Amino acid sequence: MLTLTENATTIVKTIAEQSETAGIRITGQTEPEPGLAIATSAEATDEDTVVEQDGATVYLDATAAEQLDDKVLDAGVDDNGGVQFALGEQQA
Template sequence: MLALTENVTEIVKHLTDEVPAVAGIRIATEPDGQSLSVSPADQAAPTDQVIEQDGATVYVDESATALLDDKVLDGGVDAEGNIEFALGQQA
Protein backbone atom coordinates (compact mmCIF):
# COMPACT_ATOMS: atom_id res chain seq x y z
CA MET A 1 0.00 0.00 0.00
CA LEU A 2 1.16 3.54 -0.74
CA ALA A 3 2.81 5.13 2.30
CA LEU A 4 2.57 8.84 3.10
CA THR A 5 5.25 11.04 4.62
CA GLU A 6 4.55 13.54 7.36
CA ASN A 7 5.01 16.34 4.79
CA VAL A 8 2.19 14.97 2.65
CA THR A 9 -0.19 14.47 5.55
CA GLU A 10 0.39 18.09 6.65
CA ILE A 11 -0.17 19.39 3.09
CA VAL A 12 -3.40 17.41 2.67
CA LYS A 13 -4.71 18.43 6.10
CA HIS A 14 -3.96 22.09 5.34
CA LEU A 15 -5.72 21.82 1.97
CA THR A 16 -8.84 20.23 3.47
CA ASP A 17 -8.92 22.80 6.29
CA GLU A 18 -8.65 25.69 3.82
CA VAL A 19 -11.14 24.36 1.26
CA PRO A 20 -14.17 22.78 2.99
CA ALA A 21 -15.42 21.14 -0.25
CA VAL A 22 -12.19 19.11 -0.46
CA ALA A 23 -12.01 15.89 1.55
CA GLY A 24 -8.57 14.77 0.36
CA ILE A 25 -6.43 14.31 -2.73
CA ARG A 26 -6.92 11.74 -5.47
CA ILE A 27 -4.15 10.06 -7.40
CA ALA A 28 -5.27 8.76 -10.78
CA THR A 29 -3.67 7.12 -13.78
CA GLU A 30 -3.65 9.25 -16.92
CA PRO A 31 -4.99 7.80 -20.21
CA ASP A 32 -1.45 6.90 -21.35
CA GLY A 33 -1.28 4.39 -18.47
CA GLN A 34 2.18 5.66 -17.48
CA SER A 35 1.56 9.07 -15.90
CA LEU A 36 -0.22 9.95 -12.69
CA SER A 37 -2.22 13.03 -11.76
CA VAL A 38 -2.93 14.43 -8.31
CA SER A 39 -6.01 16.56 -7.72
CA PRO A 40 -8.23 17.70 -4.86
CA ALA A 41 -11.26 15.45 -4.35
CA ASP A 42 -14.50 15.68 -2.43
CA GLN A 43 -14.91 11.90 -2.16
CA ALA A 44 -13.54 8.58 -3.34
CA ALA A 45 -14.69 6.92 -6.53
CA PRO A 46 -16.34 3.52 -5.95
CA THR A 47 -13.18 1.55 -6.80
CA ASP A 48 -10.62 3.85 -5.14
CA GLN A 49 -8.33 2.65 -2.39
CA VAL A 50 -8.70 5.03 0.56
CA ILE A 51 -5.62 5.79 2.65
CA GLU A 52 -6.18 7.67 5.89
CA GLN A 53 -3.17 8.69 7.92
CA ASP A 54 -2.78 11.27 10.69
CA GLY A 55 -5.96 13.12 9.66
CA ALA A 56 -5.17 13.18 5.93
CA THR A 57 -7.10 11.25 3.26
CA VAL A 58 -5.68 10.13 -0.07
CA TYR A 59 -7.77 8.34 -2.70
CA VAL A 60 -5.92 6.13 -5.19
CA ASP A 61 -7.71 4.99 -8.32
CA GLU A 62 -7.83 1.31 -9.09
CA SER A 63 -5.27 1.47 -11.92
CA ALA A 64 -2.77 3.46 -9.85
CA THR A 65 -3.03 1.17 -6.82
CA ALA A 66 -0.77 -1.51 -8.33
CA LEU A 67 1.75 1.09 -9.57
CA LEU A 68 2.01 2.68 -6.12
CA ASP A 69 1.86 -0.41 -3.91
CA ASP A 70 5.53 -0.22 -2.89
CA LYS A 71 5.96 3.57 -3.05
CA VAL A 72 6.12 6.49 -0.60
CA LEU A 73 4.43 9.78 -1.45
CA ASP A 74 6.31 12.87 -0.31
CA GLY A 75 5.54 16.51 -0.95
CA GLY A 76 6.45 20.08 -0.34
CA VAL A 77 5.46 23.65 -1.11
CA ASP A 78 7.72 25.78 -3.30
CA ALA A 79 8.53 29.49 -2.88
CA GLU A 80 5.46 30.49 -4.93
CA GLY A 81 3.14 28.33 -2.81
CA ASN A 82 2.75 25.54 -5.37
CA ILE A 83 2.36 22.03 -4.00
CA GLU A 84 4.82 19.50 -5.41
CA PHE A 85 4.68 15.73 -4.97
CA ALA A 86 7.35 13.07 -5.42
CA LEU A 87 7.35 9.29 -5.26
CA GLY A 88 10.06 7.17 -3.72
CA GLN A 89 10.59 3.48 -3.07
CA GLN A 90 9.51 2.13 0.32
CA ALA A 91 12.40 0.93 2.44
Protein backbone atom coordinates in the same frame (compact mmCIF):
# COMPACT_ATOMS: atom_id res chain seq x y z
CA MET B 1 0.07 0.21 0.04
CA LEU B 2 1.02 3.86 -0.46
CA THR B 3 2.33 5.62 2.64
CA LEU B 4 2.80 9.34 3.29
CA THR B 5 5.68 11.23 4.83
CA GLU B 6 4.98 13.63 7.66
CA ASN B 7 5.29 16.55 5.20
CA ALA B 8 2.83 14.95 2.77
CA THR B 9 0.37 14.23 5.57
CA THR B 10 0.45 17.86 6.72
CA ILE B 11 0.10 19.25 3.20
CA VAL B 12 -2.76 16.89 2.23
CA LYS B 13 -4.65 17.88 5.39
CA THR B 14 -4.03 21.58 4.67
CA ILE B 15 -5.21 21.23 1.06
CA ALA B 16 -8.36 19.45 2.22
CA GLU B 17 -9.10 22.12 4.83
CA GLN B 18 -8.49 25.02 2.44
CA SER B 19 -10.56 23.50 -0.37
CA GLU B 20 -13.26 22.18 2.00
CA THR B 21 -12.88 18.65 0.64
CA ALA B 22 -12.12 15.33 2.27
CA GLY B 23 -8.70 14.88 0.70
CA ILE B 24 -6.89 14.35 -2.58
CA ARG B 25 -7.50 11.82 -5.33
CA ILE B 26 -4.68 10.37 -7.40
CA THR B 27 -5.59 8.90 -10.76
CA GLY B 28 -3.30 6.91 -12.98
CA GLN B 29 -3.06 6.57 -16.70
CA THR B 30 -1.22 4.05 -18.82
CA GLU B 31 -1.82 5.46 -22.30
CA PRO B 32 -0.23 7.12 -24.18
CA GLU B 33 2.43 7.20 -21.43
CA PRO B 34 2.27 6.23 -17.77
CA GLY B 35 1.45 9.15 -15.49
CA LEU B 36 -0.46 10.36 -12.46
CA ALA B 37 -2.80 13.27 -11.77
CA ILE B 38 -3.73 14.77 -8.40
CA ALA B 39 -6.91 16.71 -7.60
CA THR B 40 -8.95 17.53 -4.52
CA SER B 41 -11.88 15.22 -3.89
CA ALA B 42 -14.92 15.23 -1.63
CA GLU B 43 -15.22 11.46 -1.52
CA ALA B 44 -14.01 8.16 -2.92
CA THR B 45 -15.60 6.41 -5.84
CA ASP B 46 -16.73 2.78 -5.47
CA GLU B 47 -13.51 1.53 -7.09
CA ASP B 48 -11.07 3.71 -5.12
CA THR B 49 -8.58 2.48 -2.56
CA VAL B 50 -8.62 4.81 0.44
CA VAL B 51 -5.38 5.61 2.25
CA GLU B 52 -5.84 7.36 5.59
CA GLN B 53 -2.82 8.38 7.59
CA ASP B 54 -2.80 10.67 10.64
CA GLY B 55 -5.90 12.55 9.46
CA ALA B 56 -4.87 12.84 5.80
CA THR B 57 -7.02 11.08 3.21
CA VAL B 58 -5.82 10.02 -0.24
CA TYR B 59 -8.09 8.28 -2.74
CA LEU B 60 -6.41 6.11 -5.38
CA ASP B 61 -8.11 4.85 -8.51
CA ALA B 62 -7.28 1.26 -9.51
CA THR B 63 -4.42 2.24 -11.83
CA ALA B 64 -2.82 4.57 -9.27
CA ALA B 65 -3.24 2.01 -6.47
CA GLU B 66 -1.34 -0.53 -8.55
CA GLN B 67 1.39 1.93 -9.58
CA LEU B 68 1.86 3.29 -6.04
CA ASP B 69 1.56 0.08 -4.03
CA ASP B 70 5.19 0.16 -2.84
CA LYS B 71 5.72 3.93 -2.85
CA VAL B 72 5.99 6.77 -0.33
CA LEU B 73 4.34 10.11 -1.15
CA ASP B 74 6.33 13.16 -0.07
CA ALA B 75 5.41 16.81 -0.51
CA GLY B 76 6.83 20.26 -0.05
CA VAL B 77 6.05 23.88 -0.78
CA ASP B 78 8.26 25.82 -3.18
CA ASP B 79 9.36 29.46 -2.85
CA ASN B 80 6.25 30.63 -4.72
CA GLY B 81 3.85 28.72 -2.46
CA GLY B 82 3.21 25.91 -4.95
CA VAL B 83 2.91 22.36 -3.70
CA GLN B 84 5.33 19.82 -5.13
CA PHE B 85 4.68 16.08 -4.74
CA ALA B 86 7.35 13.41 -5.10
CA LEU B 87 7.40 9.63 -4.91
CA GLY B 88 10.00 7.42 -3.31
CA GLU B 89 10.45 3.73 -2.63
CA GLN B 90 9.30 2.31 0.69
CA GLN B 91 12.06 1.08 2.94
CA ALA B 92 11.93 -2.60 3.79
